[in-house]
Amino acid sequence: MKEVVATRAGIATLVLMLMGGSIVYGIGKQAGADTWLVVITAVVLSIPFILIYARLVDLSPEHDVLQTMERALGKPLAWAVTLLYGWYALQVMYESVNNMDNFIVVAGLVETPKVVPALVLLCITILAAKLGIEVLTRWSSIFLWVVLSTSLLAFLFVLEEVDLTNFLPILYNGIGPVAVGTLSLMEFPFLEAVIFMFVGAAYRGKGGARPVMIGGHLVAGATILFIISITLAVVGPEVYKIFYYPVYGAVSRIDVGGFFTRLEITVTFIYLVTAFVKTSVCLIAAARCWSYLIGESNYTYLVTPLALSGIVGTFWLSEGTLEVEAISLQLWRPVELFVQLILPVTIWIVAEIRLKGKKEQAPS
Amino acid sequence: MRPLLQRLFGKKVRTTAEPAYVASTIKEVTEHLQSSIFVGDDTIVYRSFMTGDPHPRECLLVYPEGMTDSAFLSEYVVKPLSQLSLAPGLWGAKLSEFLSEQALPVSGVEERTLLAEVVDEVLTGDAALFVDGCAAAFIIRSKKLTLRPPSEPQSESVVRGPREGFGESLTVNTTLIRRRIRSPKLKFNFLQLGQQTHTKVAVAYIEGIASPAIVDEVKRRIAAIDIDGILDSGYIEELIKDEPLLPVKTIGHTERPDVVAARILEGRVAVLVDGSPVALTMPFLFTEHLQANEDYYKHFAIGSVDRLIRYTCMFISTSTPALYLALLAYHPILIPTHLAISISAARQSVPFPAVIEVFVMGLLFEIMREGGVRLPTPIGQALSIVGAIVLGDAAVQAQIVSAPMIIVVAITAISGFAVPSFYGVMILLRAFFALLAAVLGLYGYFCGLIAATVYLMSVRSFGVPYMVNFTSFDPQNIKDTAIRVPWWVMRRRPQLIGRLNPERYRKGARP
Amino acid sequence: MRRLALLVIVATTMLLSGCWDYLELETLSFAMGAGIDAGPDDSLVLSVETLKVEGGQPTQMTPYVTKAPGLTMFNALRNLTNLTGKQMFFGHSHAVVFSEEYAKRGVGNAVGFMQRDVGIRTNTWLFVVRGASAEDVLKADAPLGTSVGHYLDRVMQVQHRNPTSIPIQIWEFNRALSEEGLRPVLPAIELVEIDDSKVPMVEGCAVFKQDKLAGWLDAKDARILSYLRSREVTGVIVTELEFKGEVKRVAAEVTWSKVKLEPKWENEEVRLDIQFNLGVDLHEIGFADFDYSQPDLKRILEEGLARQLKEDTEHLMHTLQKELESDVLGLGNLVKKKMPSHWRKLQRDWEREFSKVPVTVKVAVLMTETGTLAKPLKGRL
Incomplete structure (x- = not known):
């Protein structure tokens, strides 16, 4: 059961999903002044994996990824892998909701209990997930423009604060921090695109999933590079390291004629839109995985319970912003490495070998 | 037949x-x-x-x-x-x-x-x-019905354009369309509905332009109607529309033959009902809320400006109360300093919190509107005087309501009237947004905005996505939305509706 | 039906549990500026200038100052709320003034708090008052405008027309604190008596070491420092010129400028080249028969202006290197960016190295416009 999606709408969704969370957090801050370099290397190094994800989706056009995996790995193994990805999609969803929640509570609603913004976000996510990935992609294709033009406008105003010498000195602390930053940036956000495999979209365009995945990846990479670089050039590497939300800090500097001030609200808007898309994609992917596991063909039944588990999940995940950074650096690394890099590559190799044999057998 | x-x-x-x-x-x-x-x-x-x-x-x-x-x-x-x-x-x-x-x-x-x-x-x-x-x-054949002569419809008056409107007779109404499109390809299919009323209903379309799938779907849905009486086209609208539970308009209605003719020419299907001066057109897309027939009779630049104003009005009318509330109660930091201080001064002796003010004043305005809408013009004027002077001025003088609130209500109301066909939905959206803004400030408002747009995105009208003009990257689909491009640029009919015969003009129609 | 039930449950939960962050605008008291004075035992006294807002036409706004002691700034702020019964709202405050004594103890904690709190604008201007208390500044008379906070904001906005100091906002101060090889400065305020009223005048700079006040720069030095830090020359240059045995004043406005600070590595030490390139418009000239349309006379004029700027710059560098020994110029930061390998060696004892850096100043002035007059007015007998 796949939904037909236009290529450009798919790209827009992937871009918003990858931007979710990553554009407000000071990602790659380990590298200090070299953060821009980190973004570039992470984008480039991620490309082969993105191609593998796209290949897995395209491997058999009439099946979705879960069925492809079943055909390639056999039922028990596919079941285990699906369980892993179902769990992973949920974790990423919890993380996304949790990060959004922390941001909202820090940036404005100080006294509101954390559960309320999370509940509202989950409610609109449930709506979107029930309406399906096709509706979400079409929605994204509008809101990508809204997000891009809003961020462009906001950053146009800070342009006079930009000091390009903040990128200097290059590689002051050697290659080490850059490598660490690159790895962490590949994990979050770029290779989270692995979840996008499971949304069950069939692409209308010629090249199948490949142009969607690569296009989305590159556009998201360019946008993140633009935003992160300007932020870095405005606030300087030292402050970039200190802030939880350096982009928010950079934009809060805008003061044009005393009227265009406090444009941070645009950051809240962009963050909300992107986090919403990310959460929805994760929820759809998770619901599809879990419905495969329980052998139910219609995933929409699972949307509400899984989303509401997010309320519990977010609290289990972290106690506050202070813990977010620590967790995302320690606990996640091995898991994400496995789910994003090792497993897809293995599945891909196995699938290419076994499904090729199957295809040849089929006509004879 | x-x-x-x-x-x-x-x-x-x-x-x-x-x-x-x-x-x-x-x-x-x-x-x-x-x-x-x-x-x-x-x-x-x-x-x-x-x-x-x-x-x-x-x-x-x-x-x-x-x-x-x-x-x-x-x-x-x-x-x-x-x-x-x-x-x-x-x-x-x-x-x-x-x-x-x-x-x-x-x-x-x-x-x-x-x-x-x-x-x-x-x-x-x-x-x-x-x-x-x-x-x-x-x-x-010796019918002699006394009919209302075709007059300009009050609900859709124009400054420039034909003054004819539909009447109550189906035969007259079909001739009003036929007179505009003298083509043998214009088809009227009649059918009868209503166990008691035996109302005649006509389905009109142009063969070769309208998508047969849509025409068949319209006929299928109309034929499935089983009701005792049809007194107005509104009955049919409600019985065949997509998304019947929600107030989103997925079927257009108009009293103007020129509008119906224009929509039929784009490949849409019209349904006329005997006894009702209101014709239905379908599929209906979201942009049509913001289009007016006069846009096409004026210079395209001026028509486009009017369009943009209507888009702005739609935004203002749905969002102003929510934004006012969010800024006042959650983000006073976003209001320019002097404005914040003067609003604060205006509210010093107002006894009600801003939330109550927003909802009560909004409700009061809708009461005045509803009270006046079916009154004869002279009494209606008296009502507006009472509304403006007693409620507006006196309430501010007595410091029951703050003056900025009156301004917000007025802006909301006036902008709402610029997009009349969206008015009912706007009231609901406005309340929905204001409620969310009252609880969570701008965050709530944004969430409401996302929910509303995602929902609208999923709506389809007779198989055509409601928001297709906004999501499409194809310039052919966008050129008649926020602006109205000149006729010679609008060479193609809307995709998905008039796909069968997409070309309106040959190339080189530009004068 | 189930969906409706869910909706009702969510809606009622939200409405019944209340709107947590909801606040009424009229219950806030708008802070326009704040002042921090040193209190006994490392405590402080926070004074806040607020507006007493009364409805009516036109709106009545009278500034008044309240103060409360506290162990830290946040503590004092909450103490102030108890005192006034209204929540203090800093979203529209534009100025925070530190007293000299408090600045000597260190302002890092207070500035960090202001950066951390989302309710305070990070583009609030910071000041240090010299020879008076911060409370006095807030209670002083603002020449125009309604409040001292607003007045100080206006003064900072027009500083570039006639720099007497360096406008610094919270985030800039924080950045200078956290970057290597850059010392923070803050504009200084002095209370000046003009016709029975005390007016806060922004003149000169307070120089910091870490977050502690270390010394002062006068207006003349501060002006050049602002040129060097912003890499831009603005305002008016006045100089004295000798011509035909007379000494008269000449004033010119800078229209465009380019300032280059270039650290160089020569003979195992850092040198600094400062290069000014600027275009000026002549505004005033004291001589009656100085025909500036002639190229050599024009050159005399340009050289005179250049010499003035050069002398002022050398004066500033002398103050910074020999008297204050403080790198408020950001030369160390520049060295780190341009010559990272040398910076590794220099950073340990940078302040001492800085005081020994040889400085060369080069100024090139180009006069392009002279207003509406082609020649000076002649004072014939």
């Missing part, structure tokens, strides 16, 4: 219990009509007369009083027949052939043998002629 429809839908449009045929003697006919069909109906006239000597035969004219031109009947039916002498051996089929082809000097005489059909024709205002010895009735 009926066999055709039956073939089309595979279902009888109207079923009678047992097919009764017209009796051959006048006595039986009169008996049957008076005692079993039109019992107690005093509007039916039974006018009997004799044909001329030497073999007078009894004739009976049956028609509803007031709906028929009785002078016409006297002159062209009674007079010639009473002077006519019928041969004694002329009976049955021969008689009917003679009467319809030679004896009656009127056009459009039709023979009916089924009694139910005769009754149907009589009830629409035609006369039925029965002649003794002939087991058939002759329907004489």
